[in-house]
Amino acid sequence: MLLYCNRPKEARQSSTRLFCCKSNRGSKMLVTSFEEKLDPRVKRTRKLLTDAFEELVQEKSLHAITVQDIAERATVNRATFYAHFDDKYALMDHLVASSYRETVKNKLADACGFSHENLALLIEATCEFLSRYTSSCHPSDEKYRPLIETQIQAQIKGLLSRWLEEHTNENGPSNIDIEITSTVYSWAIFGAGMQWAQHSNGSTLEDYSADVVSLILDGAPVP
Known part of the structure; x- marks a missing residue:
């Protein structure tokens, strides 16, 4: 997997976060995020987009990847992409x-x-x-x-x-x-x-x- 490192200042920070809390079954590490509370359909669409992005960064640089590239690889349209991510x-x-x-x-x-x-x-x-x-x-x-x-x-x-x-x-x-x-x-x-x-x-x-x-x-x- 290729992971990249910064984005322009105008792009907003991700809302995901990691935290630890105790469950009712005792002290356990519960690593979670707002993503885990999303509708299953939203999760599936986001997975399509992230999988498509991971494939694309194996093929070319981040600079060369466009939103259209990601949407086409994920088999969704650009409007669907922007419903989930700003850019x-x-x-x-x-x-x-x-x-x-x-x-x-x-x-x-x-x-x-x-x-x-x-x-x-x-x-x-x-x-x-x-x-x-x-x-x-x-x-x-x-x-x-x-x-x-x-x-x-x-x-x-x-x-x-x-x-x-x-x-x-x-x-x-x-x-x-x-x-x-x-x-x-x-x-x-x-x-x-x-x-x-x-x-x-x-x-x-x-x-x-x-x-x-x-x-x-x-x-x-x-x-």
Whole structure:
């Protein structure tokens, strides 16, 4: 799968988001989005469009792909496309976000809440996703690269915010600023993921994620 990286400033942000909550059957990781609440017919149409887009980015650059190309490949008309997405960049955002959410969901299937173990699993999922991304990004689409940073960081931040909020609700008030903490942690996790994807040093992903967790939670050793 080819995932691309940024869209013009005039294109709007995707409304999808990732979060964790508790089910009535106990503490479980429920990775979901507004997409899961949509009518089945809407889901099917969106899948046709995303599948068509994935096929097209295997064949040519994002810049060369048009909405008409996507609609024809999906066997729908342009009006149907615009009923679901503002433009091809909105579709791209949707694909990036949903692909990342699926990676996280597979890694954290039965986990919920802020802990060393879950933080390590989130880091592993991010490393795996970014490794696939960096190996498949079309050279001519490097200018779109910033999207992956803002989109995935926002997804990580959203999940961490909810973990921290839930932790605070269960354990009482704390001095932790959830907004600052989730922002700093999310960029640290994203940066660690990019480092792993671009410069894997031969260690296992499990060892790498454990080292990153220690840096995030304990900080670097002071000389």
